[in-house]
Each structure stands twice: as structure tokens, then as C-alpha cells.
Amino acid sequence: xxxxxxxxxxxxxxxxxxxxxxxxxxxxxxxxxxxxxxxxxxxxxxxxxxxxxxxxxxxxxxxxxxxxxxxxxxxxxxxxxxxxxxxxxxxxxxxxxxxxxxxxxxxxxxxxxxxxxxxxxxxxxxxxxxxxxxxxxxxxxxxxxxxxxxxxxxxxxxxxxxxxxxxxxxxxxxxxxxxxxxxxxxxxxxxxxxxxxxxxxxxxxxxxxxxxxxxxxxxxxxxxxxxxxxxxxxxxxxxxxxxxxxxxxxxxxxxxxxxxxxxxxxxxxxxxxxxxxxxxxxxxxxxxxxxxxxxxxxxxxxxxxxxxxxxxxxxxxxxxxxxxxxxxxxxxxxxxxxxxxxxxxxxxxxxxxxxxxxxxxxxxxxxxxxxxxxxxxxxxxxxxxxxxxxxxxxxxxxxxxxxxxxxxxxxxxxxxxxxxxxxxxxxxxxxxxxxxxxxxxxxxxxxxxxxxxxxxxxxx
Amino acid sequence: xxxxxxxxxxxxxxxxxxxxxxxxxxxxxxxxxxxxxxxxxxxxxxxxxxxxxxxxxxxxxxxxxxxxxxxxxxxxxxxxxxxxxxxxxxxxxxxxxxxxxxxxxxxxxxxxxxxxxxxxxxxxxxxxxxxxxxxxxxxxxxxxxxxxxxxxxxxxxxxxxxxxxxxxxxxxxxxxxxxxxxxxxxxxxxxxxxxxxxxxxxxxxxxxxxxxxxxxxxxxxxxxxxxxxxxxxxxxxxxxxxxxxxxxxxxxxxxxxxxxxxxxxxxxxxxxxxxxxxxxxxxxxxxxxxxxxxxxxxxxxxxxxxxxxxxxxxxxxxxxxxxxxxxxxxxxxxxxxxxxxxxxxxxxxxxxxxxxxxxxxxxxxxxxxxxxxxxxxxxxxxxxxxxxxxxxxxxxxxxxxxxxxxxxxxxxxxxxxxxxxxxxxxxxxxxxxxxxxxxxxxxxxxxxxxxxxxxxxxxx
Numbered sequence: 050x051x052x053x054x055x056x057x058x059x060x061x062x063x064x065x066x067x068x069x070x071x072x073x074x075x076x077x078x079x080x081x082x083x084x085x086x087x088x089x090x091x092x093x094x095x096x097x098x099x100x101x102x103x104x105x106x107x108x109x110x111x112x113x114x115x116x117x118x119x120x121x122x123x124x125x126x127x128x129x130x131x132x133x134x135x136x137x138x139x140x141x142x143x144x145x146x147x148x149x150x151x152x153x154x155x156x157x158x159x160x161x162x163x164x165x166x167x168x169x170x171x172x173x174x175x176x177x178x179x180x181x182x183x184x185x186x187x188x189x190x191x192x193x194x195x196x197x198x199x200x201x202x203x204x205x206x207x208x209x210x211x212x213x214x215x216x217x218x219x220x221x222x223x224x225x226x227x228x229x230x231x232x233x234x235x236x237x238x239x240x241x242x243x244x245x246x247x248x249x250x251x252x253x254x255x256x257x258x259x260x261x262x263x264x265x266x267x268x269x270x271x272x273x274x275x276x277x278x279x280x281x282x283x284x285x286x287x288x289x290x291x292x293x294x295x296x297x298x299x300x301x302x303x304x305x306x307x308x309x310x311x312x313x314x315x316x317x318x319x320x321x322x323x324x325x326x327x328x329x330x331x332x333x334x335x336x337x338x339x340x341x342x343x344x345x346x347x348x349x350x351x352x353x354x355x356x357x358x359x360x361x362x363x364x365x366x367x368x369x370x371x372x373x374x375x376x377x378x379x380x381x382x383x384x385x386x387x388x389x390x391x392x393x394x395x396x397x398x399x400x401x402x403x404x405x406x407x408x409x410x411x412x413x414x415x416x417x418x419x420x421x422x423x424x425x426x427x428x429x430x431x432x433x434x435x436x437x438x439x440x441x442x443x444x445x446x447x448x449x450x451x452x453x454x455x456x457x458x459x460x461x462x463x464x465x466x467x468x469x470x471x472x473x474x475x476x477x478x479x480x481x482x483x484x485x486x487x488x489x490x491x492x493x494x495x496x497x498x499x500x501x502x503x504x505x506x507x508x509x
Numbered sequence: 510x511x512x513x514x515x516x517x518x519x520x521x522x523x524x525x526x527x528x529x530x531x532x533x534x535x536x537x538x539x540x541x542x543x544x545x546x547x548x549x550x551x552x553x554x555x556x557x558x559x560x561x562x563x564x565x566x567x568x569x570x571x572x573x574x575x576x577x578x579x580x581x582x583x584x585x586x587x588x589x590x591x592x593x594x595x596x597x598x599x600x601x602x603x604x605x606x607x608x609x610x611x612x613x614x615x616x617x618x619x620x621x622x623x624x625x626x627x628x629x630x631x632x633x634x635x636x637x638x639x640x641x642x643x644x645x646x647x648x649x650x651x652x653x654x655x656x657x658x659x660x661x662x663x664x665x666x667x668x669x670x671x672x673x674x675x676x677x678x679x680x681x682x683x684x685x686x687x688x689x690x691x692x693x694x695x696x697x698x699x700x701x702x703x704x705x706x707x708x709x710x711x712x713x714x715x716x717x718x719x720x721x722x723x724x725x726x727x728x729x730x731x732x733x734x735x736x737x738x739x740x741x742x743x744x745x746x747x748x749x750x751x752x753x754x755x756x757x758x759x760x761x762x763x764x765x766x767x768x769x770x771x772x773x774x775x776x777x778x779x780x781x782x783x784x785x786x787x788x789x790x791x792x793x794x795x796x797x798x799x800x801x802x803x804x805x806x807x808x809x810x811x812x813x814x815x816x817x818x819x820x821x822x823x824x825x826x827x828x829x830x831x832x833x834x835x836x837x838x839x840x841x842x843x844x845x846x847x848x849x850x851x852x853x854x855x856x857x858x859x860x861x862x863x864x865x866x867x868x869x870x871x872x873x874x875x876x877x878x879x880x881x882x883x884x885x886x887x888x889x890x891x892x893x894x895x896x897x898x899x900x901x902x903x904x905x906x907x908x909x910x911x912x913x914x915x916x917x918x919x920x921x922x923x924x925x926x927x928x929x930x931x932x933x934x935x936x937x938x939x940x941x942x943x944x945x946x947x948x949x950x951x952x953x954x955x956x957x958x959x960x961x962x963x964x965x966x967x968x969x
Binding site for chain 1: 522525526528529545546547548549550551552553554555556557558560569571572573574575576583586609610611612613615616619620622623624625626627628629630631632633634635636637638639641647648649650674675676678679682686691708711712715716717718719720799800801802803804805821822825826827828829830831832833834835836837839840841844
């Protein structure tokens, strides 16, 4: 019996040794193949090391950030008013940035979806100029853009052509160029309704074209669209930047052409009552996924001749959109589309709605400032009436003497963008609500302090 | 003694069990932390799975390729004349592509440097519009561009400004725009020496500008540069596309401005006698690293006012270059710069020189075709006299009746690009030598067969 026990004991010991041998071999030989990773491991480890750099929740380090410290790691890039090596130093006297349109409000969403949204680009990834169909447009990405619109219900794409651009920015002039008439008696007037996005004018002006010219306020051209020799081209931004209104074209007639800029027509910022179905529609991921820096947008075009002119423009301007941007946009859209888009749009709407409510409540404490009003609408994406959740506050200084509203806010350490940038009065100022939570919290804090001062100074 | 042996035995067994336990815990808990990888693993595994798809050495699958098969994997994209699901089917009757400038000749280099050239992009990587200095230009990348030029010795960058563009393409018009005079009596004439790259004309034409106009052959404007009211702007391509010649500006005088396109001024294609030091120089990674699809180029500018106009153009045209492209370009330039650049330039020169020698030898078998001659020069990068290794063959059909040289080659199943595309005679044809080894081998084979026919038809 003792001998039998001893044999079993030895057998167990041998088994244990064999198992250890297996583990040891596995450890030194099989690790790579077990994970299936070889050449990508170093890049993955580099990216994770940078992502792990602590910036105190008030910033982040990037792979391509400035390398200043002796370790060779990129430094933290801090939210405004935060500084120091790890963004932990708050500057109480610093002016809060409510100016820029950087869409950092979606950054937490992408951190929560780190595994599904990362992209690994091999060194030899797609080196040639074109895709397999000899175009500069990824068919896979175009397919995902169409799926996206059918899920969100914000644009008709069936039977429409799609052109890619470096953000919506590049597409704006591509569309202007395509809609302008060659050899006409005068350049096509380019117009927009006040208040309008300043890039429309600045971009149109810089090209100093024979065939188009920026002419400002659309309403002045209402009676001028019957001239059959020239198109009048209207930028229609809906929802509008800066004021979030669901704009419609003010010009009509056979020679009135419109470029519908739908950068903000996503459930984050606006109810989606019906799919847009205009002749020329422009979209961008900058305000959809928040990846402004990827520079990826698209236009949906009804007319083949307009589409072909836009494609030719894109090809000669830049040989199409960076294929690296297209690869990343594809990955991001896949995440957006997962689960019918509910996750990102619920996150986006909740964030924007919460910010809008807090801002409205704060500004309602005084009559010195007023906010734009946007009517609630039925949203076919969320299947319910949704209250407004705009990307920007379009604040009006109501006091007669507050003609420079931005200066008033600057007095309270808030940097907004003056109304005259949007061809409106400086009695208006645009405050960006799509930046980081730090920026919004600080904006709200400064506004609350300003309101308290108001309360003290004037009876409510 | 037996008891002591037994104790040691038990101790060994227990140790072995503890080791087993350690390995087992490690297997199920510690794997991620052991490699230091978490959120990037899935993306890395996806990229490696696609890279592992077998395309028989005649093609490659890409992460963003068409997904047609039931497994959901992207399909192989084959070199020209290869097909089938794994690119193993050769089509003997197919015309070889010697037309396009896709720089696949460097693909094997990047496959050999897979670990150092891969990039992992986190979902939240750099979402805002600008870098930490509020520009659209990565300081880290600009620093690497300057290091690159100092290593290669092909351009002076000290005290110069740098502008980024979507390839050199976007920079060409940015430079034209910046060098043109506002409010002048006539549009600035844009000229180039024949044979010239067709995009100069096509791009200049599409913008239909008030301030510049493409006027063709530079030599016709030699006596027109004394008019003090307007600049004449000359594109100088050096080495030239299509013929590889080290061109100089033909115009001079106070109103002659030049845009030096140095896309091919790298040791792959040309000896580097001295650093270029012109007022406006344009470079691109398309022909340096071979990443045409990344759309990344840069201009080196002497004059601050010209630089500022170009920056303004880039900002309003596209809000700068895709930050994803800049991230990838940074990684690629780091690999190029490693070891002083010798590895990639030796690979590139060896490949191009080998192709040129084989092509020259083949075409020398008959007098029906002639090739451009490029004088050897001392190369300060390789520290020796280097023979020519141009990107393209500029082939001339010498027989009186062969007025359409491309048609002659098409008869032998070779697709080149006709001379008239470069504003030259169709007696010339451009053959691309920078494509995949498959394309080059097939081109050579077809040319050899054509030469054999020549031998049979005519006494040598």
C-alpha cells in the first residue's frame, strides 16, 4: 500500500514537472504565437505607454507630442487653465477658452471604447495612390457612411453620389467651384444668412476666382435669382453655426443653388425630424465622432455633373483625402454604427443637453444676457420629442451700453467669439459648449460668479 | 536517511506544485500585464491577421480593403496582371502597368521594417483641431523633417520656414497663390519647361483665378520678366518628371519667381551634389518613403511673407494636413533617419539602379527606341560618383513612322504614358520604374520580347 502510494506520489510529481516544463517552454517560445502578435507589439506597447502617462485628468499625452523631458516621453497637453508637467496646476486667474470648436466633449466616449476604436497601421499599409477601383475613395468607408445615414435617418443617400474631403472645409469650395458656371457674364455670387460661419467668406475670398465671389447677406439677393446666366450660390447651415437654428434656404428659383452644411445635424446637437434630401449636402466627422484633426468629411450629391466636377476638384487639389484618415474614419464609423448608433448619440445628447440646461439656468439669473431659443422637435432617431442641445451658446448682451459683449465676458475671464466674426453685431458672442468638461465647468463657474456680481449690483 | 530523502522529495514536489500554481495564475491573470498590452491588443491582432492573408507574393490585403468573402476578411489586392482570390493567377495576355507613379518599389523595405514602422492610433488620439502651439503643424514632425534634410544634405533648412501640405500637390497651388501679386494689371503667368508634369497646368486651370493663369512653355517668357508689375512664376522640377534631368530655372530677373519641385531629389533617384537652396522648395514623402496615399508633403520657404500666405492658404483650404497623416509621417521619418538614412537610400538606390541597368541593356538591343541620358555626378550623401537611377524612363521612338510611341508599346502589351501628357511629342513615352517588382519584371519581359521581334524583323 505504501509502495502504491509512493508510485502515485511519484506520478503526481512527474506530472507536475511535465506541466512546469510545458509552461516554461510556452513562456519562452510560444508567447508571441499564443497572442498572435509579432511586429505590432512594439507599436502597441509604445501607444499604451503614452496613454498611461498621468496628466491628472486635466490633459493627455500624445504619441506625436513634444518631447521635452529626459525620458524621451511626450509631455502632457493640458486643458485650458491647467498646467505643470502633469496638468495638476490650476491657474485661477486664467481666461477660460469658450472660443474654439475643438470637440473634446466626445473624448471620454472614445476612452471608454479604447479597444474597439484603436487602429494599427502597418508600415506598408496602402502605399499606392489609389484603392483597388482606381479611385481615391475607399468603397468600404463609403458603404459605412451610407449605413450611418440610414441608421441615424438624417440624410437620404439612396441613388446619391458621395465625395470625400479633408473635413467639410475642403468640400465647401469644391461645391462652390462645381456649382459656379464657367464662362458666365459675372462671377457667381456666394451668399449666406447672417449670422454665418466666417470660413465661407474667408475661404471663398482666398481663391480669388473668376467664376465666383463672396457677396454676403443672402436676403439681399432674393430678387436676383431670375437672371438665367448665373447661379447664385447660398450656404445654408442647418443647424446653424453659431446659433443652432434649423435654417432653410432663403433663395429659390431655377438659378438659386444651395450648399447645405449639415456639420451639426447629428442627434448630439439637434432633433432629427426627417432625413435631409437637398441637392448638395456636406457632413464631417469633426462634430460627429469629435475627430476634427482627422480632417474627414463627405458631400452627398444628387446631380452627376456636379459630383464629377467636385471629384475633379478633389483630385487636382490634393489627390483626394489621406488614406490614413480614411482608414481611421472607417474604424470610428464602425464603432458609431455598432448597436444602431444609440451609444454615442445618447452619450453626446446627454452631455450637450446637460451643459445647455446648466448654462440656461445660470444665465436666467440675470436679465443682462439672453440665450437663443430653439424649439423642441420630434426626433425620429430617439423616437421622442427632444429639447435643444446646441453646440454653441449665442449669447446676447441686453444692456444698451454692452455693445461689445465679448469684452463684457472677457472682463469675467471668459474668452468667447465676437458676433462680428459671424457678420452679426458685437452685442452677440458665441460660447463653445463642445470643449472638454474642464472648459465647460470653468465657463459655468465664471458665469455664475458674473451672475452673482449682477445680483449684488442690480435688483433682479 | 530514507526519511530525509522522502522530505527532500516532498519539498521538491511542493515546490513544483507552487510553480504550477504560479504559471496557472500567470496564464489566466497576468498575461496582459506581462506584455504591457490591454486596449491595443485587439487592433494589433486584427492588423496582423490581415497582414497574414496570403496573396502569393503578388499582392497584399489591407485593413480597409473590400470585404467580399464570407469570413469577413478583406480580399487580396493584386499587382497588375495577377488575379484570383490569392493573386496566384497570372493573365499572360494582360497589359503591364508602366503608367502610374505608385511607389511600390519601397514596399519590401517597409515589410522588412515592420516592427519599427507600425503605428498604433488610440481612439482618442488628438481630437482637437490644433497642436499644443495652436498651429496645424506638428513641431515634432517639423523637427524630423529638418533632421532628415541635414542627414541627406539635399536642402538647406536653417533659417527657413516650413509649411505642410497634402502631398506636394496641395503645396503647388499654395505656392502659386502666395507668389502671385494681388491687384496686378494681369494674372501672373505660370510656366514650366517642356516636358513637364501635367498637374501643374491642370491644377492651375481648375482654380480659374484672377491672379494667376497657366501659360505653358517657360522658354517663351525669357524676355518678359522685366515688367515690374507682375511676377512670372516658373515650376522647376529637379530631377524632372518625366525625364529625370537636373533642371534649373530658365527665367531670371527681379520678377521671375520659381517653385522648385524636388519630389525626386532623394538618393534613390539622383546623386545629391549639393543642398538645394532656392526660395521655394517642395518635397513629399510619396517618393521618399513611398507612402503616396498618406498625402504628406512640405515646402521650405525663405521669405516670411510668402510663408505666411501659404499657411493662410493651407488653413482655409483644409485646416491644415490630417493629423493622422502627420502622425504616420513622423513614424516613417524616424525609421528613415535611423542610422543616418543609409538603409532606405541604399535599398532605394540599389533597386532603382538595378532596374535602370536592366532596362538600358534591353533597349540597347535595338535602335528603334532610345532612352534619356543622365550624367553621373558626385553624390555627397554616398560620398562617391553615382550613376543615374531615375524614377521614369523617357523613351523615344526613333523610327520616322512611330509618331505614337505609346501605341507602339501598347502593341507589345505595355501601358506607358504618352509624351503629349507632358506637353512633348507623342514620339516620347514615359515608363514608370517605381512600381512593384512584378510590374517591372513583366515590363522587362515584354520589352525583351519586343526587342527579339525587332531582331528578327531588322538586321541589327
